[in-house]
Amino acid sequence: MKTSSPIPRILLVLLPALLLFLAGCAYPTLPPTTPPTTPTTIPAPEALTIVTHDSFDISEEVLNRxxxxxxxxxxxLKSGDAGEMLNTLILSKENPLGDVVYGIDNTFLSRALEADLFAPYDAPALADIPDDLELDPEHKMLPVxxxxxxxxxxxxxxxxxDLDPPDDIAxxxxPAYKGLTVVENPASSSPGLAFLLTTVGRFGTEGDYTYLDYWRDLRANDVQVTEGWSDAYWGVFTVGSGGEGDRPIVVSYATSPVAEVYFNELESPPTASVNTPGNSFKQVEFVGILARSPHAQAARRLIDFLxxxxxxxxxxxxxxxxxANSKADMGDLFRRWAEVPTEPVxxxxxxxxxxxxxxxxxxxxxxxx
Amino acid sequence: MTSLSGSHTELLASDRKRPERRIQAAVRARGYWLLALIPLTFLSLFYFYPLLAILRLSLFPDGRFALDALRPLYEKPYYAGVLWFTTWQATASTAGALALGLPAAYIFARYRFPGKSLLRALTTLPFVMPTVVVATAFTALLGSRGLLNQILAGMLRLDAPPIHLQNTVWIILLAHVFYNTSVVIRLVGGFWANLDPRLGDAAAVLGAPPWQRFRRVTLPLLLPAIAAASILVFLFNFTSFGVILILGGPGFATIEVEIYRTAVRLFNLPVAAVLSLMQMAFTLALMALYTRLQARLTVPLDFRPRTLTQHAPRTRRERLLVFGMLGVLGLFLLSPLFALLLRSVTLGRGPTLAYYRELFVNRTGSVFFVTPIEAVRNSLFFALITIVLSVIVGLSAAYLLAGKGRGRLAAVLDPIFMLPLGTSAVTLGFGYVIALDEPPLNLRTSLLILPIAHTLIAFPFVLRALLPVLRGMNPNLRRAAASLGAPPARVFRHIDLPILARALLVGIIFAFTISMGEFGASLLVSRPQFPTLPIAIYRFLGQPGLNNYGQALALSVILMATTAVGFLGIENLRYGDIGEF
Known part of the structure; x- marks a missing residue:
């Protein structure tokens, strides 16, 4: 039977094309080889890579400095949210993606230290950073x-x-606040986990009224749970997307009101945060030098800069x-609208x-x- | 008749030049193996290698099988529940997409009406929309303070909203239908359009009523395309992630969601790996079943050009049918998109283009700022590479599977080709991090990892679009051309390509769509200076402020517009007579 399909030959032309293409793709991603111009000193690399989470942002001017x-x-390089980033870092430990990591927070700190990803660095700037932020005495992770x-x-x-706004998570x-609150799932969201930890720290895990009793009551009071911050803030919170949501209380950040003012150029924020004692959780973010980075010396200069x-x-x-640096000025807008909560849990x-x-x-x- | 004359010519030919034929056969055999190399190389490098690397690392962390870590799997009945929910919601969602998609496919296949290609483009748009954005559109329409509830409460004089869909399984099913109906419309509609209507006419002459004609003639002929569309839609729903998380809320979990939670949040890679394997085993079993079914369904067909199969609605009944169906589609697929468009120009104030203007301003001086034009350019760049790769891999895979006497080969390879669709993106994303980290495959931070990952999802669409046509193509056409002395390249150019062109375009449309959408983007290491449109949209959704939300909406509208224009461009691709069919 002559069942000649004429296609193979045509695709045979395409096969080398595909392979060439892939080879071409791979090539420009090779790390730039720095020619050893000055053999006497350790050559500074042309570039350093910061691995960070999706929320990282900074102005171009400052980074260029x-x-x-x-x-x-x-x-x-961005690698998802803080949890996804840490996973990626652990998986790529032997052959790291970059030199410096920005944005491991205190909820992931122990995990990151256990994985032994970072090299210690006693940065001079630590002198200006409040001691209560320094959660790693070995200085592998520096508060930023x-x-x-x-x-x-x-x-x-x-x-x-005509209802008093809440001033305590209790x-x-x-019942007056039934059906008014939206929180994030602690299994998938960083503010969600922080809020769960707030209740753990506040009510404890043992005794007459534990954090689980609180959550039972909250559930009975029709709390809504979303997967992440965006779904809660934009989809459910009354202020977020301008009228689509139907719950006036959301778990967010003490600085969300100032963001509302800043991005919308408002006179005053449409939202307020609850900053009373025992109602908030402090999230500290850290930077660190990846132990396997070949550019340790330059990476230290980058940490100093950060x-x-x-x-x-x-x-x-x-x-x-x-x-984190107490010598840094947080600016007028923050001073005015971003009150630091007292006595966080x-x-x-x-x-x-x-x-x-x-x-x-x-x-x-x-x-x- | 034609088949007789076909084999006759061949007999004569084989008598005359036997030695040449043996050489040709050898060349063909080698050709087939080289043909097989394209999809197999691609899959080995970018699928199996990273996948096996991550599975090995997860299951054998210290060289020993991580049995202890797996305890939750067999100690908790919870996981059986997850598997059950994953399967039934995928089945129900697929049924929903078929229920809406098949009548729509019929309308698009058999009738001509004004604005048809625009409408078809619009129905495919849901596919690219980021889930968070779709979720807010759904909330705007169906939420407790949404449009529908307001209308109903007004009409029925109710105090409380009558519809509660949020965080129920219904909104998951609705969203899945919303996202996937276009797969049915395009895959089945495309096949249907070239189906010879005279077969039905013949049945009518023999006295079969319309329903009988559909059931006995059209439906059996359509089955390969329907099966192909169903399997794609099913796998998409089976591995659903964003819809479940965002619309369903934390009370629901598919296996994919559970893999994500276990791996990323609980750091339990062994359990995540076993769940991934479970998901893949299910996909393989399903595909094996499908492949067996598929082989039985296929019959050779004479495809007809669309000029002969389509006409404008003539009678009042036909007009009612066509425009009624279009109305349903519009209501279901387009109203959420329209709601987004409306919100983007009215949010927080009267009619305004402020959010669109704001997109061009780098107010914070951010190093990651890109103009919408750059984001569009990035998205189109990745989409173009995805299309090229998907066509190369998909076309070669299709010819490999459709070849005569390749039944057993197809039975093994076809499920493997579909496996990427049923594989956890989280798992594969981690696989890329650990496996593609050294030259010559140092791709994990490369810009090209995105189109490569997209191609894994996109090429099965090209394959599925092509296979029913390729298998149904009457082999005598080729034989006739060959016996008239046409060299293989000319046979391909003048026989295969014109008939395949439509199906290829459908495949290209989906490759384009998949790349323009958000598929797996967040699970790969990204270079933030080159954000695609969905990534730029997510960036705006990361911080409070109506202005950010407005810009996210505006950018979503730009994503819709870019994709729609892309569709129209692809659909109107013409080269000589190719594409006219």
Whole structure:
């Protein structure tokens, strides 16, 4: 039977084309080989790579300043949210994606340290960073910024409905607040986990009224749970997307109101955060040098830069968190609208690492199943 | 008749030049193996190699099987529940997409009406929309304060909203139908359009009523295309992720969602790996079943050009049917998109283009700022590479599977080709990080990893679009051309290509769509200076402020517009007589 399909030959032309193409693709991604121009000193690399999470942002001008000062270019790689990033870092430990990591937070700190990803560095700038932020005594992870997860509410909604806005997380279980709150799933969201930790720190895991009792009451009071911050803020919170949502209380950040003011050029924020004692969780973000980076010396200069007032003062209006360096000015807008919550709840990174899975599981059983 | 004369010519030919034929056969055999090399090389490098690397690392962390870590799997009945939910919601969603898609496919296949290609382009748009954005559109329409509830509450004089869909399984099914109906419309509609209507006419002459004609004649002929569309839609729903997380809320989990939670949040890679394997085993089993079915369904057909199969609706009944169906489609698929468009120009104030203008302003001086034009350019660049790769891999895979006497080969290879669709993106994403990290495959931070990952999802669409046509193509056409002395290249150019062109365009449309959408983008290491449109949209959704939300909506509208223009461009691709069919 003559069943000659004429196609093979045509595709045979395409096969080498495909292979050539792929070879071509691979080529430009090879790391630039720096010719050893000055053999006497360790040559500075042409570029350093920061591995970070999706929320990282900074102004072009500030980032370029490092290049002007040192001749080293900064490249940025993003690898999902903080949890996804840490996974990627652990998986690529032997052959790291970059030189410096920005944005491991205190909920992931122990996990990151256990994985032994970072090389210690006693940065001079640590002198200007408050001691309570330094959670890693070995200085493998250096605090770079911090923020607070806390309740936000819709000011206008509470005025219109003649109800006092909440000023304590315990208020949310009051029948008057039934069906008003949206929180994020701690299994999938970083503010969600922070809020769960707030309740753990506040109510404890043993005694008459544990964090699980609180969540039982919250569930009975018709709390809504979303997977992530975006779904809660844009989809459910009354302020977020301008009227589509139907809940006036959301778990967000102490700095969300200032972001509302800044991005919408408003006189005052439409939302307020609950900054009273015992109602917020402090999130500290860290930077560190990847132990396997071949450019340790240059990476230290980059860490110095990230902790310097130049970079630190650019943090607030780009990432909406507070600078770790106390010498850095947070700016007028932050001073006016981003009050730092008093006496945040604290849970140690070791406790978090040890019990994270257990607390999340217990929470899931109580709230979702 | 034709088949007789065909074999007759061949007999004569084989008598005359036997030695040449043996050489030709050898060349053909080698050709087939080289043909097989294209999809197999691609899959080996970018699928099996990274996948096996991550599975090995997960299951044998210290060289020993991680049995202890797997305890939750058999100790908790929860996982059986997840598998059950994953399967039934995928089945129900697929049934929904067929219920809406088949009548629509009929309308598009058999009738001509004004604005047809635009409408068809619009019905495919849901496919590219980021889930968060679709979720807000759904909320705007179906939420407790949404349009539908307001209308119903007004009409029925109710105090409370009558419809509660949020965080129910219904909204998951609705969203899946919304996303996937276009697969049915395009794959089945495209096949249907070239089906010879005279077969039905003949049945009518013999006295068969319309329903009988459909059931006995049209439906059996359509089955290969329907099966192909169903399997794609099913696999998409089976591995659904964003819809479940965002619209369904935390009360629902598919295996894919569970893999993500286990791997990323609980750091339990062994359990995630076993769940991935479960998902793949299910996909393989399903595909094996499908392949066996498919082989039985295929009959050789004479495809007809569309000029002969389509006409404008003539009678009142036909007009009612066509425009009624279009109305349903519009309501279902287009109203959420229209809601987005409307919101993007009215959000927070009167009619305004402020959010579109704002897109061009780098107010924060951010290093990651890109203009919408650059984002469009990036998206189109990745889409173009995805299309080229998908066509090369998909076309060669289709010829490999459709070849005569390749039944057993197809039975093995076809499920393998579909496997990427049923594979966890999280798992594969991690696989890329650990496996593609050294030259010559140092691709994990390369820009090209995105189109390569997209091609894994996109080439099965090209394959599925081509296979029913390729298998149904009457072999005598080729034989006749060959016996008249046409060299293989000319046979391909003048016989295969014109008949395949439509199906190829359908495949290209989906490759384009998949690349323009958000598929797996967040699970790969990204270079933030080159954001695609969906990534740029997510960036705006990362921080509070109506202005950010407005810009996200505006950019979503730009994504819709770019994709729609792309569709129209691809559909109107013409080269000589190719594409006219």
């Amino acid at each position: 490092f290049h002007e000062d040192t001749g080293i270019e900064i490249k940025v 910024d911090f923020g607070f997860v806390t309740l936000n509410y819709d000011i206008a909604w509470f005025e219109q409905n 208020d949310l279980t009051d 902790l310097s007032p130049t970079f630190q003062e650019d943090i607030p209006l780009h990432m909406f968190v507070y600078p 604290s849970v140690s990174p070791e406790d978090i690492a040890r019990h994270r899975e257990e607390w999340i599981e217990a929470w899931t059983d109580v709230v979702l199943r």
